[in-house]
Amino acid sequence: MKQIVIATKNKGKANEFKSFFSKENIEALSLLDLNFELPDVEETGQTFEENAALKAEEICHLLKKPVLSDDSGLVIDALNGRPGIYSARYAGEEKDDKANVQKVLEEMENVPENQRTARFVCVLAIARPGENTIFKKGFCEGKIATSATGEYGFGYDPIFIPDGYSRTMAELQPDEKNRISHRKNAIDQLEEWIHSM
């Protein structure tokens, strides 16, 4: 079976990539699956694209093979785009999903329904030895709930209600999230590259 390395240590993302790539008969291996220690790539960029490039290119350089990375986050209009590229570490460096959700709910406490618009953003980067890095960007529009509900997914899924739904992303079955998510939207744009692998 063909394989692709995903430069992520996020289990939630890794599971979603495994599901997408298994449909193409490709095994997606995250950094959690590899039997050797790889460094935590410092996300010093100012954009999703810069951080995605840092992760894919550093791991590609170490492994000397094509590497896919994902830099993603939640962009909330009423918070001027926060947490954005800081989504993973919004409430602190320990990357605590529950604390991040709590911080957003508190900041959004007095924001009325019609001003709770937000979107998930996902930038995928593919770094290949000796070639230019490819980027694809996907979105999922929605709004921020007033409390956290649902057990599926990860991150901010319990407070994100996708447009056209009355439930949060964490209340949707994983297959349903994977049909409408920002990550799915970005990966669809990679179809040509995936088939050329």
Ligand SMILES: O=c1[nH]c(=O)c2ncn([C@@H]3O[C@H](COP(=O)(O)OP(=O)(O)OP(=O)(O)O)[C@@H](O)[C@H]3O)c2[nH]1
């Ligand atoms: O509810 C969510 N559903 C999603 O589908 C989703 N995708 C991203 N996010 C949030 O954005 C951060 C990414 O930050 P990020 O791209 O730096 O990833 P990360 O640091 O978790 O792992 P790595 O891939 O860098 O190793 C994550 O931690 C999450 O908080 C999501 N939240």
Ligand SMILES: [Mg+2]
């Ligand atoms: Mg990260």
